Amino acid sequence: MLGNFTYCNPTKLYFGENALDFLSDELKNYGKNVMLCYGGGSIKKNGIYDKVVEILKASGKNVFEDGGVMPNPTVDKLYEGCKIAKENNVDLILAVGGGSVCDYSKAVSVSAYCEDDAWEKYFMRMEDVDNKIIPVGCVLTMVGTGSEMNGGSVITNPKQKLKIGHVFGENVFPKFSILNPVFTYTLPKYQMIAGIYDIFNHICEQYFSGEDDNTSDYIAEGLMKSLVNASRIAVKNPKDYEARSNIMWTATWALNTLIAKGKTTDWMVHMIGQSVGAYTNATHGMTLAAVSMAYYRHICPYGLSKFARFAKNVWNVETSEKTEEQIAADGLSAMEQWMKELGLVMNISDLGVTEDMLDGIADGAFIMDGGYKVLTKEDIIGILKESM
Numbered sequence: 001m002l003g004n005f006t007y008c009n010p011t012k013l014y015f016g017e018n019a020l021d022f023l024s025d026e027l028k029n030y031g032k033n034v035m036l037c038y039g040g041g042s043i044k045k046n047g048i049y050d051k052v053v054e055i056l057k058a059s060g061k062n063v064f065e066d067g068g069v070m071p072n073p074t075v076d077k078l079y080e081g082c083k084i085a086k087e088n089n090v091d092l093i094l095a096v097g098g099g100s101v102c103d104y105s106k107a108v109s110v111s112a113y114c115e116d117d118a119w120e121k122y123f124m125r126m127e128d129v130d131n132k133i134i135p136v137g138c139v140l141t142m143v144g145t146g147s148e149m150n151g152g153s154v155i156t157n158p159k160q161k162l163k164i165g166h167v168f169g170e171n172v173f174p175k176f177s178i179l180n181p182v183f184t185y186t187l188p189k190y191q192m193i194a195g196i197y198d199i200f201n202h203i204c205e206q207y208f209s210g211e212d213d214n215t216s217d218y219i220a221e222g223l224m225k226s227l228v229n230a231s232r233i234a235v236k237n238p239k240d241y242e243a244r245s246n247i248m249w250t251a252t253w254a255l256n257t258l259i260a261k262g263k264t265t266d267w268m269v270h271m272i273g274q275s276v277g278a279y280t281n282a283t284h285g286m287t288l289a290a291v292s293m294a295y296y297r298h299i300c301p302y303g304l305s306k307f308a309r310f311a312k313n314v315w316n317v318e319t320s321e322k323t324e325e326q327i328a329a330d331g332l333s334a335m336e337q338w339m340k341e342l343g344l345v346m347n348i349s350d351l352g353v354t355e356d357m358l359d360g361i362a363d364g365a366f367i368m369d370g371g372y373k374v375l376t377k378e379d380i381i382g383i384l385k386e387s388m
Ligand code: NZQ
Pocket: 038, 039, 040, 041, 042, 043, 046, 069, 070, 071, 072, 073, 097, 098, 099, 100, 101, 103, 141, 142, 143, 144, 145, 146, 147, 150, 151, 152, 153, 154, 165, 183, 184, 185, 186, 187, 188, 191, 195, 198, 255, 270, 284, 285
């Protein structure tokens, strides 16, 4: 392991079927005014909203609601939320939902008291926070992003056709997150599998980089194996508690900074997928699935030994009498087979991408330099064409 690093994750987790029982203890740590953020209404249908509001009322809190946070939250919605937070002198933002609601709540937490334009400051200029931050707590209902235990916040600007994530520091991580696997049972299959692939890809983004012998990569392989196993059970029986809890726990570890420690990371599938998302507003995990096979086949020759290791250690590919190229290719085929088995969207045309968008999507994809190949715009166009 070659890199130098500091590791600290300040988010306190409550995990399991009774995790919500701990919300009232946490609420004691904050003032009276709580902003309750949620999405388009799933929590009202499945009863989570009623449970949370009951606890908030019993704890004597003044509740200011901010519902209607859309998947892929927008900058206009962010400005609305900032107004609610500031006008009501909010002491805690409680996010009840998936990655979109958690990301949005973090964005409001750093933007409400920001005197500059928040989009420009945090998402265009990528500046750090230098104003008051409102603490955030999460009750997670959708699994995938890892937002419950990280500083990520992804905001979409539909007018500019940009979807950009800012990874904030530990001061912006949720103070606590409540993770009850049962709360994810009501997710439609499309969202469940999109989340599963989001998790898998977070691990890939951190795994496919570097040539050193790194403990983080061994952890990554274990997480991938657990996820593949649990996903196969969960698609057949979405109410299998063991599988859903393993998926939930894997999601958190896939992107809570641990497995990126001591190494470089890639993130190009996310950069391309996010740009597809900016043009189509498609579900995040599906945008990643639809560009992944073309991307990984494109970079495989540049990181061949890691792809061969992936084939052996994650997919148990038979290696006798095969070249490293064949082993690596078989690993990617096994991954593709698993993705199809889950029912993921494998082409960007199925997400609404048309030929005339490809140039703009390539321009909107930020090029990172931590993976096995620094892509050119032409590479990205080629990958997008291959993904059609
Ligand atoms: O809005 P509601 O009605 O709640 O419905 C949601 C939404 O339509 C529904 N849902 C959530 N929990 C449910 C449920 N439906 C039934 N039962 C439940 N228990 O699921 C839909 C998707 O929710 P969303 O929060 O959008 O999904 P996800 O968790 O995948 O979050 C996606 C956002 O997170 C960003 C993505 O770019 C995207 O904007 N990401 C955040 C990251 C981070 N913070 O580190 C990293 C990721 O790579 C990702 O970019």
